[in-house]
Amino acid sequence: MSSSSQNKIQSADELNQHYSAEDPWEYESNPHDAVRIQRFKRLIAGRRFRRALDIGCGNGFLTREIPAAEVMGIDLSTAAIEIARSKLPDPRFQFDSLSVFDAHSRTLGQFDLVVITGVLYPQYIGGAYRLIDANLRSLLCPGGRLIHCHIFEWLRYTPTLNLLSRETYQYRDYTHVLEERVAE
Amino acid sequence: MILCYHKVSPERKTPWWVSVDKFYSDMIALRSRKVVSLDDYDPLNPDHVVITFDGVYKNIAQYAAPILQEFRYPFELFVIGDYIGRDNEFDVSEPLTPFASIEYLKRMEAMGGKVQWHTRTHALLTQQDPALSAGELEIPEPIRRCFPLPHFNWFAYPHALSSKGSRALVRTKFKGAIACENGDPSDQWNLPRKLVFEGTSVRNKKISIIIPNFNYGHLVHEAIDSALGQTYPADEILVIDDCSTDNSRERISTFRNRVRVEFNERNLGIIDNFNKAVSLATGDFIVFLGADNRMRADYLEKTVPILLAQEEVGVVYTDMMLFGDRSHLLAEKVGAQQVTHENWIWQFPEYNAEALSKLENVNFIHGSSIFRRKAYDAVGGYRKSGRPEDHDFFHRILMHGWKAARSPHALIEYRQHSENQANTKLSNEMEIALLKRELAFALEGTKSSNIVQLGTKIERFSQKIPYLNRSLNFLSGTILKSLGVLKTIVRTMKLMRPRRS
């Protein structure tokens, strides 16, 4: 909850420009990103979900690792979604351009797993975590799991769901926090 | 009190924009009062609150109105007639922002809004030109037809300014009118109103979270972090250390910038420590959080509105989640529901006569229930007895005639761990992350003393855990860099000072 007087949000256009590169944050080559994928895979090892949603999926770097019969990925950037579609043509995956602000069970239905990584920052959410929180809660079926992973120093939001597990580890120049939470 | 908002949005582009999160918090805070429409408003009743919007911007329809509808609060929409459905071109100091169209105003009407008049073009009404004022007060017929009475009973002065002449004219056309801080509660055609910015508080009740600690140095940061992460923030977080013999002191100090810290000179024991903590705390509502436990992020958001709205309720209790490698032991005993092998949900009975009659023997109001200070005072606080201090305390509150209420959510996460479970490496990493984040907060406030304090702390820390050196080196680097930035800021400010005066 920053008290500074301004708080701007990155627009779809800005994000699309960013995605003129296929892998703008160099996830494919940075060993820290290999580690975060390993951590995520270890957390869900041996589990299989029915219907999973990856919010702010970008080019699908993490989406492709989600073990679910049906995986949906959404991102505000149409450019990112096009890259994700071309990289993962498998019908198990479906990618759509949609903002986290509009991601609600009314339009998407419910999921037994919702993943959101690297998205819950002021530059994307501004001062409206409550709207995101309500959306996340609506998207999860009872007992459904939320897995989120973020740079702890930048995170200004705690989901209003019970915490099942939390791990922290070095990520680039920061600390990552990887959490699993459960819906009521 | 009449409140005035302009723009409510996830983004804040200037001080006239209030975040959605802040707006929602304000609406929770108003649960303690009576939100009324202007037609029902008594300016001399301190409980009455009116919510008004000037403009009216489209983002009010998108973000504020749905929240107001959820709370069932009436609200007033002061429109600038000629700009309905257009941009705020006249407001040169503000970024272009669309006003609500007739269609959006209609939608807001259905959500509890009333449409009121704020002139045709937002022209100042202080000049002595009666023709101008008359034109500005004229509501064009097509708009009037869209919103017949009881709409357009009230008027708001542009820039809150009026002259004797314009006030006289307003009197002939409207039931009443409002200014801003310059108004007068006894003048129906110049009522005062409070402008709300991101930093403006509309609360009339304070909340304290108290975290008593004794030798939980390796866990206390998680408790503090959960208190800081509340969606409806506490006014005060007080960490009181009862003379721990571990490294608690140092670790608690990390949070000095954002929590109050008290270190007891000698060990007081639970009862005296709790009573001392309450005497130090300033809140009207108080909750104790064990240093080894956590609150869910919506603990206050779910429990505080009950205390705000129901004055007869002295304490609100919740369900809880048991966690940790020993949680199954307690869980099986009390019949909690399993989520994973280390997480169990323990539900408590609803509050009623039957539950109350059993409370003597079965405690369902756990120690992290939130209570009213008035109830605490009425029974004289915690005291020594044959039973656990919290059970005894809450039982006496109910025997005194206060009611209890249950929030049926697992808002407390209650640790059940064995001594060897505490994973110190993990805990340390978490602490480093917290240190870094506290550094970021200190930087936002640009208080160099805080940064220096943090720097020293990190240095001391780094000597203890050599394997985390890499991250610490990075941190020291950041601190040095930030100090450089700060020095520049200070220098610039010194340069600017003579110019200002």
Ligand SMILES: C[S@@+](CC[C@H](N)C(=O)[O-])C[C@H]1O[C@@H](n2cnc3c(N)ncnc32)[C@H](O)[C@@H]1O
């Ligand atoms: C740092 S990247 C993380 C990408 C991916 N989740 C990962 O972990 O590899 C942030 C992503 O959030 C997306 N994003 C930003 N604002 C968004 C919004 N309002 N709705 C959905 N996605 C958004 C960006 O386009 C970008 O792809």
